[in-house]
Amino acid sequence: MVIDKNSLRGIIEIDSELNTIQDVDILLERILFETRRVVNADAGSIYVKEGDKLAIKYSQNDTKQKELKPGEKLIYNIFSIEISDKTVSGYVALTGNLVNIPDVYHLPQGVPYTPPTSYDKISGYRSVSNLTIPLKTASGTILGVIQIINAKDESGNIIPFDADDELYVTHFAANAAVTLQRAWMNRAMILRMIRMSELRDPKETGPHVNRVAGYALEIYERWAYLHQVEHTQLEKTRDILKIAAMLHDVGKVAISDLILKKPSRFTEDEYKIMQGHTYFGAKLFGDPQSDFDLMAKDVAMTHHENWDGTGYPGYVDADTGAPLKTDSEGKVVKRKGEEIPFAGRIVSIADVYDALVSKRVYKEKWESEKVLEEIRNSSGTKFDPELVDIFFQVLPNIERIRQLYPETD
DSSP states (O other), rough: OOOOOOOOHHHHHHHHHHHOOOOHHHHHHHHHHHHHHHTEEEEEEEEEEEETEEEEHHHHHHHHHTSSSSTOOOOOOOEEEEETTTTTHHHHHHHHOOOOESSSTTTTOOOSOOOOHHHHHHHOOOOEEEEEEEEEOOOOEEEEEEEEEEEEOOSSSSOOOOOOHHHHHHHHHHHHHHHHHHHHHHHHHHHHHHHHHHHTTTTTOHHHHHHHHHHHHHHHHHHHHHHHHHHHHHHHHHHHHHHHHHHTTGGGGGGGOOOOHHSSOHHHHHHHHHHTHHHHHHHHHHOOOOHHHHHHHHHHTTTTTTTSSSOSSOOTTTTTTSSSBBTTTSSSSSOOOGSSSSHHHHHHHHHHHHHHHHHHHTTTOOOOOHHHHHHHHTTTTOOHHHHHHHHTTTHHHHHHHHSSSSOOO
């Protein structure tokens, strides 16, 4: 839909839509997009407060995006800045005050911040008008800032942001802050579940699950673009896939420490027990109440299935692990090809890639070229060939996510 800036209806509709988004990263991206759309801004970034710094989470730029091929996403540098009065965004986070600048290279006298010369040089983009707004809760707590750049008129000329822009975006940012708090609460609950797994399994770290979920989202988005998935369905699937992917290994809480924390290869019997984490995880979502429960169950159960039918656990009962389908020899029938749920096939690639590029107590990380060769060689055997092709299409985005969620010592 096209937002009419002079009507509150568009803002109210956006508020309602934001309240349906569960994942915090997807919410941040949507907040930035809608904020820019309301005031017809060409570019912008959203920063989140992390201690005494602002960390950039999302950056969007219509002009730079048009330089890319269809379906590609803008890749931006991951960095953080001090919360101080030396930059406009730092000043807004420090003071909680909105800043509206007609031209950042002709600043008013007496202001402490300086023009964004270094940022513009790195990006190859010229900033002119700048509106920076705090994401502030009702109690005055600063969660971050939205910085939008280069308002445009109907002819595409860059113009200053006006008082109406300030009014609408301030209203929008206040509601977005409330929604962001809710999304963080949801993320916190999920991360608590993951920390339970982490206490049991040293491989199951917060950064790992965030990376796997991020990779899965990049693969799905490109697949959806190629298959012309309707925007509403894409948005809905993105939200639930992100959270389901984060919980892919939650069933490990039911596995013995003797196996989970073993710093060497499993015996055949230990490996068989370890495979149970798939149906133990699926059991947590055994009474599905929503599309999320259904997808989370699929992901937990099938992210170790292989395209050629050599994975695990196959067709088993989520409550007991008992076979649901057996062959003539009484062995469990394995899922293969498109019998494996789509979300499980995506998370399989994301999980294996992250495991190979990461150091573990039982192995060193692999070199990037070796990892990519392994993924490529597993096309049609371990992985869905179409999704492997898409994985390589979005590889630059996947590498950016590795920077966004580094391992912590």
